Amino acid sequence: MIDSLCDQVTGQDVAVACFYFDFAVQKEQSSVSMLGAVLKQVVSGLEKVPMEIAQAHEDQKKVIGGRGPQLADIIQMLYTTASEKPLFICIDALDECVAEQRAKILDSLDQILRRSPSTRIFVTGRPHIQVEIGNRLLGRVAIIHITPTRDDINNYLHTRLGEDTTPDAMDSTLKADILKKIPEGISEMYVEAMTPVKLPPAVH
DSSP states (O other), rough: OOOHHHHHHTSSOOOEEEEEEOOGGGGGGGGGHHHHHHHHHHHHHSOOOOOOHHHHHHHHTSSSTOOOOOOHHHHHHHHHHHHHSEEEEEEGGGGGGHHHHHHHHHHHHHHHHHHOOOOOEEEEEEEOOOHHHHHHTOOOOOOOEEEEOOHHHHHHHHHHHTTTSSSSSOOOOHHHHHHHHHHHHHHHHHEEEEHHHOOOTTTO
16 A cells, blocks of 8 residues: 555655554554654655754754654654645554554644644554544544455465475475465454545645
8 A cells, every 4th residue: 555655646745654563562662753753754755854853853962862852842843844745644553552652643643634734644453443543533534444355365375375485394284274274363454544635636
């Protein structure tokens, strides 16, 4: 989806940033690190760093210990960059973020959407966070349930098994077990949330 979006905006003055949550590194993936990573991607694509962001960077270097920007600072800098060009933020597996941090992230995204009308946000997560997303981004999301079919999973598994660089390490019994058990364990996967307003005129 991100590749497709980037292809669509190639040559246009549009910024695309993404972030992937991972349950294995929950402690490291805070609201500050997530939105900071998004900001870094956006700024790296600008021809010129806005004066406000450059000055904030210089100010932070003067702080004892080189403390990084705080959440409010990052949100403000995202406002600044979003005012320069349309911005798309894609966030994968939000359900794998710690609940406390997830609340901060959704509240931050809500602030960004309120002040940056050209910003679009795409989020994936398992169904149990649907209510939380709806409550914190009230009136700003369209929710789509996606359930993969058994054929989808089987096609994917066959493709990956066909790419195995050590095929001799797997006998036919193990391969059959993989093709049988994994599709049985798949349930409804993700809820997608995005701003329901129209895309910027430059994007088709």
